[in-house]
Amino acid sequence: MDLGAELLGLLGAGTRLDVKMGAVQCVLGVSGTPEGRRSLCQFPGLVAAIFDLTSDPPVTRDSYHILVNLTSDPASHRPLLDVPALLPTLIGRLFQPKYEYTDSVCSALCNLSREEEPCRAILTALPPTGLAQIVEMICGPQHTNLQYLGPLLCNLTQLTEGRDFLLDRSRCALQRLLPHAHTPGSGIRRGGIVGTLRNCCFNHRDHSWLLGEEVDLLPFLLLPLAGGEEYTEEEMETLPSDLQYLPEEKQREPDPDIRRMLIECLQLLCATREGRGTLRERGTYLILRSLDCWETEPALRRTCEKVIQVLIGDEPEAGLENLLEVSVPPEVQEKLNRLDEEEERELQQETAM
Structure with missing residues (x-):
């Protein structure tokens, strides 16, 4: 019997609790390295079983730690998205009042949303009021401990659909976020909000x-x-x-x-x-x-x-006023890339001194 099948058997509902907890600890250790995460994701049933264990109270915390570890690796995203219940369940728990592990849910969704495909999947899976609820949670005093809400919103606004929500003139969503761009507290949360503003500036x-x-x-x-x-x-x-x-x-x-x-x-x-x-x-x-x-x-x-x-x-000449719409010829772009590379090398030398 291979390791994946053996672990899957130990994580099942009928397994004795002490045995199951030992297996979860084993998986937690394996999930801490890129090689370990890749090996776990070779067994789709194992990924689904780990996710199911986030609903099993004796091992919920450790199971979420495993899930957060897995979502931190882009190579794990496709196997995770192939678990049908994953996104609907996580999103439901994100908005569940007083859910004990909301911070872990935020972390997992934030990790997943860094890549375009899972980010789009999350945005699609959100309820119609999902983005409004996230803004409400960021701005509400009862959610100040949820550090990764800001980065989650930042990731979602990498996509046009996410930005369009905040830039909708009929809402005041963006205006509500502004004071939180420089309030004391979590730098992770604050950075996510500033990153959201930057995305909107595109x-x-x-x-x-x-x-x-x-x-x-x-x-x-x-x-x-x-x-x-x-x-x-x-x-x-x-x-x-x-x-x-x-x-x-x-x-x-x-x-x-x-x-x-x-x-x-x-x-x-x-x-x-x-x-x-x-x-x-x-x-x-x-x-x-x-x-x-x-x-x-x-x-x-x-x-x-x-x-x-x-x-x-000086102002650019007529026709070049909008720098984001200027078409750069390939040969000029290549020269600019070389200059950027030279500047980066100089910067590394300065930093090393």
């Missing part, structure tokens, strides 16, 4: 709405990047009101990955003429200039400087 046709009075996105992007620097009265007047006269002890976003995503939001908003105009008029250059002097991460400084160059540079 929709260049919505830039005017995002930067207009109805959403007023810019202050929420700039505030985490701002410190307590002093500006002249004239400079201060160009800044959004929330960024004027900040205290000297004002701290910037401590997580470099979140700072990077915030700068990338600004970079995307610079892709359109209207976006560039709004960023220039509202003091974005001042915040980025101070950030560039403060920032210690070489890669972030370079990205910051690229945005600064766009803001202080």
Whole structure:
């Protein structure tokens, strides 16, 4: 009898509890390595049995640990999606009030949604109000311990359908998320929300709405990047009101990955003429200039400087105003790729010194 069949026999409903718990511990250990996860997924019945055990109270916690380990590996996604009950059950538990293992459910769904195919499957499996419920959970104080809700929403908004929900003018879903982009607490949760905003900035046709009075996105992007620097009265007047006269002890976003995503939001908003105009008029250059002097991460400084160059540079010629719609010739793209590779090598050398 092979190992998969033997384990499957030990995980069955009629197995003595102590034996079953020992088998679950064995599988948990195996699921901790890429090779182990691949070996487990060679037995579809075993994957289904592990999922079934998340409903078996004595081994529920460990079974969820196994499931989270499996979902962390893209090679395991197809065998998991082939378990018919997996997505409907996990989604049902996500929205089940006071479910004890919601955090594990969030982690598993977040891991699955990193890849396009399972992400689309999750989005399709959500109930009609699913995205609205996720936003409600993120914004509700009773769910502040669910760190992976933000990253889950971020992953879902990688797809056009996910972004379209948040960018629907008839809702206020995006506006509700904005204050959570810089609230203290979990960096994982906060990073997921900022990543969601960045995904929405890819929709260049919505830039005017995002930067207009109805959403007023810019202050929420700039505030985490701002410190307590002093500006002249004239400079201060160009800044959004929330960024004027900040205290000297004002701290910037401590997580470099979140700072990077915030700068990338600004970079995307610079892709359109209207976006560039709004960023220039509202003091974005001042915040980025101070950030560039403060920032210690070489890669972030370079990205910051690229945005600064766009803001202080001349406007593109007619027909090239929208940088996201410009068609780059293959030979130019190849040259740009080489320059990016050279820049990456230089960055690695700087980091190694």
